[in-house]
Amino acid sequence: MVIRKLHINEDPPMDLLLLADPSRILVEEYIKRGECYVAESDGQIIGVYVLLPTRPETVELVNIAVIKTRHGKGLGKQLVIDAINVAKSKGYRTIEVGTGNSSIGQIALYQKCGFRITGVEIDFFIRHYSEAIFENGIQCRDMVRLSQDL
Numbered sequence: 001m002v003i004r005k006l007h008i009n010e011d012p013p014m015d016l017l018l019l020a021d022p023s024r025i026l027v028e029e030y031i032k033r034g035e036c037y038v039a040e041s042d043g044q045i046i047g048v049y050v051l052l053p054t055r056p057e058t059v060e061l062v063n064i065a066v067i068k069t070r071h072g073k074g075l076g077k078q079l080v081i082d083a084i085n086v087a088k089s090k091g092y093r094t095i096e097v098g099t100g101n102s103s104i105g106q107i108a109l110y111q112k113c114g115f116r117i118t119g120v121e122i123d124f125f126i127r128h129y130s131e132a133i134f135e136n137g138i139q140c141r142d143m144v145r146l147s148q149d150l
Helices: 014-020 024-033 075-089 104-112 124-128
Strands: 002-005 035-041 044-055 058-066 094-100 116-121 143-149
Touching (some): 002 075, 014 044, 024 044, 035 075, 044 075, 075 094, 075 104
Antiparallel strands (some): 002 035, 035 044, 044 058, 116 143
């Protein structure tokens, strides 16, 4: 597997990006402002993440997704670690990530990769998404914010 930055004229893997964030409008907006990285295996894109500069010396991991056939095989962790290393190499001092209150596996993954919970944005997904989102039998309402010093 190789993780690389998306080429300038290459279309981002929207099907994967929309697995992590169902709002095409929001995904298209942050893709324009951020940097998209893809994981490839045997010529197929199997994972993706997007880094978005938010403030001086701070970058946010705004999207991370893995194709369903590769879930549970450690690829998500490899992508998070790669994002952390890319952020460090670019001179960022802090990396942040936000995920839904219903994203139990993702919250655990980020903490395993060194992120700490820094806050909760109440009703974020209610305000910013027109359709209700459910994961793990829980309505996704709040954004759990996590951060890591680099």
